[in-house]
Amino acid sequence: MINRDGYTISLWQQHISAFPLSSKHEDKTYDVIIVGGGITGVTTAFLLQEAGFKCLLLEAANLGFGTTGGTTAHLNTLLDVSYETIEKNFGLQASRAIAKASANAIRFIEKMTQEYKIDCGFQTADAYQYAQNEEQDKALVREATAATNAGLDVSRVATLPLPIACSSAIQVKGQAKFSPLPYLYELAKEFENLGGVILENTRVTDIAHNETVDVTAGEHTFSGRKLILATHIPPGINLLHLRCVPYRSYAVAARLSQNDYPQDLYYDMEEPFHYIRSQEVDGQQYLIVGGEDHKTGHHENTNLCFRQLEAWVRKHFPVAEITQRWSSQFYEPVDGLPYIGQLPGEEEDIYVATGFSGNGMIYGTVAALLLRDMLLGVQHELEKILDPNRLKPIAGFSNFISHNADVAKQFVGKLIPAASLPQLADLAPGEGKVITYESEKMAIYKDEAGELHTVSPVCTHMKCDVSWNSGERSWDCPCHGARYNTDGQVLNCPSTMALHALHVAATVK
Ligand SMILES: Cc1cc2nc3c(=O)[nH]c(=O)nc-3n(C[C@H](O)[C@H](O)[C@H](O)COP(=O)(O)OP(=O)(O)OC[C@H]3O[C@@H](n4cnc5c(N)ncnc54)[C@H](O)[C@@H]3O)c2cc1C
Known part of the structure; x- marks a missing residue:
C-alpha cells in the first residue's frame, strides 16, 4: 500500500505498493523540471522526455500521493461542468474543442495501455446522465442539446441499466474506465526508461526565476529552462488561488451480494450529484460511488458525508460489504474551464495546470498534451481557450512561493495546565x-x-x-x-x- 494525503484508504492505494524507482542520474540542470507525481505531472514528464527534453520529476511524497490516488477514474467526455455552461461562457467553438480534446485524452490513455500493455483494467463504456424530476428533465434536455452541439454522440434512452428509477436519461458513447495507479506507474516507468529522472519525498519549497528557473527542494537546488507546476494547484500565492475553489468529494467501494455490477458510467443530477461505476481490481469487482461534494473546510463533520453516501449506496444496490471509504480534494474553476499554460504573474518558462473539477484524469491528460505542444512550439487550439492569463493578473499577485507567514508563536513551549x-x-x-x-x-x-x-x-x-x-x-x-x-x-x-x-x-x- 502507498501513502496518500489523507487518513482514509482508497481502493487504488490499497492495491499497489511503492513505485520501484530506478532513476540513476541526479544532475542539477535539466531542460524541464516537472513538479508533482500525479497523472498530470507523470504524463507531462513522459511526453516531454519522449519529445527529446531532458526532464526531472519532483514529487513531495510518493507517486499517486495526491488526488490521483483518491480519484474514481471515470474517463468521460460528459464533463462535470455542463457543455451548456462551457458554451455560454466560452462559445460553441470552445465547447467543441473541449469535447474533442476530452475524447482525444481517452484515446490517448487507451493507446498507452495498448502500446505498453498496461494492466490497468482499461475498458470502454457508455455514460448515462439521468434526471429524476421535472426540473432536472429540463436541464437534461438543455445539456443534451449543448453536448450534441459540442460534437458528442448523445441519445435519449427510456430506462437505465441500473436499479434506479429516472424520469429521463441520455446515453453518451465513447467513454472508458480504468485503475489509475497501475497506469500512472507504467508511464513513470517508461519515463525512466527514456532517461527521465524521478525524485520522490522531494517537496519544492522555493522557486527563483533567474536566467533559468531554480527550484529548491530540501537541501537540493535544481535548475531548468522550463518549470511545470503539476501540483494540482500551484504552490505559493498566485491569482489562480482566487480563480479555483477547493472542494472535497467522497467515494466508497463496495462488493455486491449479487454479481451484477453496473458496467457503464452513471451520473444523477442531484446537488451534489452521485457518480457511479465499477472496476475489477485484482480479480474482484467493486462498485464505486462518489458524491457528497462540499467546499473544503465548510463541513463540520466530514464523517457524516461518508455515512450519507454509504446510506445512498445501500438504498440502491445490494451491498455485501463496503470495502473502502475515502475522500479527496479537487478545484473548481470559477468560469468552468481549467487553467493550463503560463503561470499568471510570471514571465515565460513557468507553466501550470489546474482547475480540473472532477475531470482531472481527462484534463490532466489534456494538459500534458497541450504543454508538450507549447514547449515544442506547436500550435494547439486549446492554448488560448485554457490560457491561465485569460483572467488578467492583479498587481501584487505575482510573488509566489516565497512568502514568510508571520504567525503567532506566543504559545511555543508554554506549559498550559x-x-x-x-x-x-x-x-x-x-x-x-x-x-x-x-x-x-x-x-x-x-x-x-x-x-x-x-x-x-x-x-x-x-x-x-x-x-x-x-x-x-x-x-x-x-x-x-x-x-x-x-x-x-x-x-x-x-x-x-x-x-x-x-x-x-x-x-x-
Ligand atoms: C473523490 C474524487 C473523485 C474524482 N473522480 C474523477 C473521475 O472519475 N474522473 C476524472 O477525470 N477526475 C476525477 N477526479 C479529479 C482527478 O482525480 C484530479 O483532477 C486529478 O487526479 C488531478 O491530478 P494531478 O496530477 O493534477 O494532481 P495530484 O494527483 O493531486 O498530484 C499532485 C502531486 O503534486 C505533489 N506536490 C504538491 N506540492 C508539491 C511540491 N511543493 N513539491 C513537490 N510535489 C508536490 C503532490 O504530493 C501530488 O502527488 C476526482 C477527484 C476527486 C476528489
Whole structure:
C-alpha cells in the first residue's frame, strides 16, 4: 500500500505498493523540471522526455500521493461542468474543442495501455446522465442539446441499466474506465526508461526565476529552462488561488451480494450529484460511488458525508460489504474551464495546470498534451481557450512561493495546565478541534493514545484559520485548500510551510 494525503484508504492505494524507482542520474540542470507525481505531472514528464527534453520529476511524497490516488477514474467526455455552461461562457467553438480534446485524452490513455500493455483494467463504456424530476428533465434536455452541439454522440434512452428509477436519461458513447495507479506507474516507468529522472519525498519549497528557473527542494537546488507546476494547484500565492475553489468529494467501494455490477458510467443530477461505476481490481469487482461534494473546510463533520453516501449506496444496490471509504480534494474553476499554460504573474518558462473539477484524469491528460505542444512550439487550439492569463493578473499577485507567514508563536513551549483547557474534556481520541486560550487560537488533535498534537491554526499560505477534517484527520484551509496533517506538516498545496507547532504541555486524559 502507498501513502496518500489523507487518513482514509482508497481502493487504488490499497492495491499497489511503492513505485520501484530506478532513476540513476541526479544532475542539477535539466531542460524541464516537472513538479508533482500525479497523472498530470507523470504524463507531462513522459511526453516531454519522449519529445527529446531532458526532464526531472519532483514529487513531495510518493507517486499517486495526491488526488490521483483518491480519484474514481471515470474517463468521460460528459464533463462535470455542463457543455451548456462551457458554451455560454466560452462559445460553441470552445465547447467543441473541449469535447474533442476530452475524447482525444481517452484515446490517448487507451493507446498507452495498448502500446505498453498496461494492466490497468482499461475498458470502454457508455455514460448515462439521468434526471429524476421535472426540473432536472429540463436541464437534461438543455445539456443534451449543448453536448450534441459540442460534437458528442448523445441519445435519449427510456430506462437505465441500473436499479434506479429516472424520469429521463441520455446515453453518451465513447467513454472508458480504468485503475489509475497501475497506469500512472507504467508511464513513470517508461519515463525512466527514456532517461527521465524521478525524485520522490522531494517537496519544492522555493522557486527563483533567474536566467533559468531554480527550484529548491530540501537541501537540493535544481535548475531548468522550463518549470511545470503539476501540483494540482500551484504552490505559493498566485491569482489562480482566487480563480479555483477547493472542494472535497467522497467515494466508497463496495462488493455486491449479487454479481451484477453496473458496467457503464452513471451520473444523477442531484446537488451534489452521485457518480457511479465499477472496476475489477485484482480479480474482484467493486462498485464505486462518489458524491457528497462540499467546499473544503465548510463541513463540520466530514464523517457524516461518508455515512450519507454509504446510506445512498445501500438504498440502491445490494451491498455485501463496503470495502473502502475515502475522500479527496479537487478545484473548481470559477468560469468552468481549467487553467493550463503560463503561470499568471510570471514571465515565460513557468507553466501550470489546474482547475480540473472532477475531470482531472481527462484534463490532466489534456494538459500534458497541450504543454508538450507549447514547449515544442506547436500550435494547439486549446492554448488560448485554457490560457491561465485569460483572467488578467492583479498587481501584487505575482510573488509566489516565497512568502514568510508571520504567525503567532506566543504559545511555543508554554506549559498550559489541563484545567485551563476545559474544551479538551470532550475531545475523543482521534478527534481535533480549534480552541481559544487567552484569546489565542490553537488547533489541537488528540491521538489514540491520548497525546495532544498542538499547532497554530493559522494557515501558512494566506493566514486563514484551518478547520478540522474528521474523515481525513487533517487540518484543511477553507480559503484556498491548503491541508496539513495532525502535526501540521503540509499535505496539499498551495502551502509550502508547516503549521507552527505550539508544544503545549497540557496532559489531558
Ligand atoms: C473523490 C474524487 C473523485 C474524482 N473522480 C474523477 C473521475 O472519475 N474522473 C476524472 O477525470 N477526475 C476525477 N477526479 C479529479 C482527478 O482525480 C484530479 O483532477 C486529478 O487526479 C488531478 O491530478 P494531478 O496530477 O493534477 O494532481 P495530484 O494527483 O493531486 O498530484 C499532485 C502531486 O503534486 C505533489 N506536490 C504538491 N506540492 C508539491 C511540491 N511543493 N513539491 C513537490 N510535489 C508536490 C503532490 O504530493 C501530488 O502527488 C476526482 C477527484 C476527486 C476528489
